[in-house]
Amino acid sequence: MLEICFDYTVYAQIKAMYSVKNSNMAEIAVCPDNLSVGALVPFTPQNRFNELSVHGIEVPDDFIENYHQFFKMLKDAKKIRIWISNSPHELLGLYFISDFAYPQIRDLCVCSMSYLPQKYNENCLSCLPNKDWQDLITYSKNILVENYSGLWNRLLKENTTLRIYLNGKIVSVSVDYFDKEINTIAEYLNTDDIYTIADTALRSYTQRENVLFSIYFFIYRTEKLLRIN
Known part of the structure; x- marks a missing residue:
């Protein structure tokens, strides 16, 4: 299984969970992009580098190399589990990965803070108390990627400079x-x-x-x- 998250704090937490369980370590990938900022089309690592840079986002020198490696890991994956909150860069990652994986992969396992019965002042995975991480797996859901692929393609057509979470959903807005x-x-x-x-x-x-x-x-x-x- 390929585990996918969107920042290195969450990456470290997932890695620690495998260590505690003495389980064989799965592949863990960190999406290098913040898909909430910058035009999406053409969707290439170079264009994403340019779009993020011009809109003030700090981008590491190895961004493009990391993106190609991320694509390769997605292409090789047989099963995927994604770790998200409702923050736009993470939801957008779910949409993009669904589109990339479809139709080779029909469903993804999603560990989302929005599925947890308890509510938090901060909808932030990296802020989640250690004791609650197992709940993310307990309350995880399998989702059909075709539905989220459609959402991603709508956003590609709109191709605005900004995508935000507003009133419970991702919307395209101007810069x-x-x-x-x-x-x-x-x-x-x-x-x-x-x-x-x-x-x-x-x-x-x-x-x-x-x-x-x-x-x-x-x-x-x-x-x-x-x-x-």
Whole structure:
């Protein structure tokens, strides 16, 4: 089985779970991309590198190499289990992987925080208490990838610069979606400190929707707006 997650804190937790159980270590892959930011078409590692970079996301030098390796692991996988919260970059990863795997793989096992009976102040896998990780497996579900593949293809057709979690679903929005909120916060705080404004705007969104989003994108937009104003 190929285990897929979206940050290295979760990767370490999955690895630790196998060690505790003395189980044979499965392959674990970390998706290198943040699919919530940047145009999706053409969908190539080089274009994704360019899109993330131009919109303020820090991208490692080996991003393209890692992406090709990620593609290879997906192609070789016979069974896949995905670890997610409702944060847009993780849900979008589920959609993309479903489309990539279909029709060779018809269903995926999904370990999602949204399936857990208990609720958390932060919908964040890397913040999940150690004692609750086994529950992710207990309450995991098998999903039909064809349904999520369709969602991914809709997003490819829309091909906006930003995709966010809003009112319980992923929606495509324009790059300036958060600009009004950023400007309002800058005026209210009466400061030109980029990080303070960006962090406040980010927390306003993440607390409202109980998801995570990239601080780097908010810094990028804040810096751009302050230069204009």
